Amino acid sequence: MMLYRVELREAAAKLLSDATDAGPNVFSRRALPLTQDALPAIYLSAPSDTARSTGRNAPDFVRTTQLNVDAMVSAGTPEATQDALDALTEQIELLIMQDVGFQAMLSQVSDITTRQEVDSDNSAYIGKVRVAFSLEYFEEFSPGGMPVTGLDLQMQTQGNRDFAETRDTFPAQNLQ
Template sequence: MTTTADMRALAAEALKGRTDAGLNVFSARTWPTWDGQYPLLYLHTPAEDMESLGRHAPQFTVTATLKISARVRVPQQTDNAGAAQAQLALEQIQDQAKRALINNPALMSRLQQFPFIRSEFREDGEGGSELAELVMEVGMEFYQGPEDFYPLEDEAPPQPVDAVTEIASIQPIVPLDEISITEDLINVADATGTYPDAAFPDAVAPAPRSEGPDGRAEGGITIDFMQ
């Protein structure tokens, strides 16, 4: 069962170490551990909407709103330069957060889509420093069906996702550099030839043969992708 709490936990773990906030990523359970250092990210899920898919089986499209508050503090400077510096810092964190979440395998395996992402910048000069905040609202849409509700009495309750292990196990995405296609045709064949370096040895018809594959390449193409 996919839940809003699971998605929040996965998002928090996905953001750790992937923005300028470093490991300063907190949610409701971990907020008391903040040591007062900036920048930081605070995550919570203030809203969840469930839209029925019909009048028969209880199936829902669930949209959870993940709210990410990114906060930075910079010294006040003349000509409002501190506010400008804070704005640039938050814009960078905004881009980093998007890259950390969008298309993340641990999230995408549970989500149908990100239906919206809304951002708002706020600032407040206090004392000798400029405190600025970016509030991002990230829509996370997923499915819940009849199998997720009204469990039998002897069923164990669903366990929360192990976000730390799941995020840590993600393999890096390797760019696709090249595609090679080799053609060993069925309708073109050498009746008696034997080719030891066949591209598809398990598919080669033994000689004598009346049709291929015969173990030799009749054609092919290689496509290199520009990086």
């Protein structure tokens, strides 16, 4: 069984590799850096996760996973690099927010933060963006122990210890 935040990260990686300018250069389990000739590229990570209890009942939580989508481009001039970065940023945001299958995995996207920069290292213009999505979903932890498979009831009245008795067993499909 995989952590749900990992499932979300992998679903987003598949979505972005299928439909962005980065193409096959979308990575969810790789460390930086890449060479300039391998750009554009996208890195996904889910570095933080917060769980808030829904109350003092069963262990239910509203979880928020931060999905970071880091992208890099290079296009020769500062203007061309900024244009390529803007286009890739838009692709990332629209794909994550408009894909029905991905959105169905969530209760909501509660926050999106975008940070861009274009700089010149080694006379090459590199554009970088981080689009951070706060992805909310519900999580319930099943209580441990044996599942309840039946119910035995015994009713008593004053003076009659065997007033009524019943036993009910639950169908196996309800015991998940």
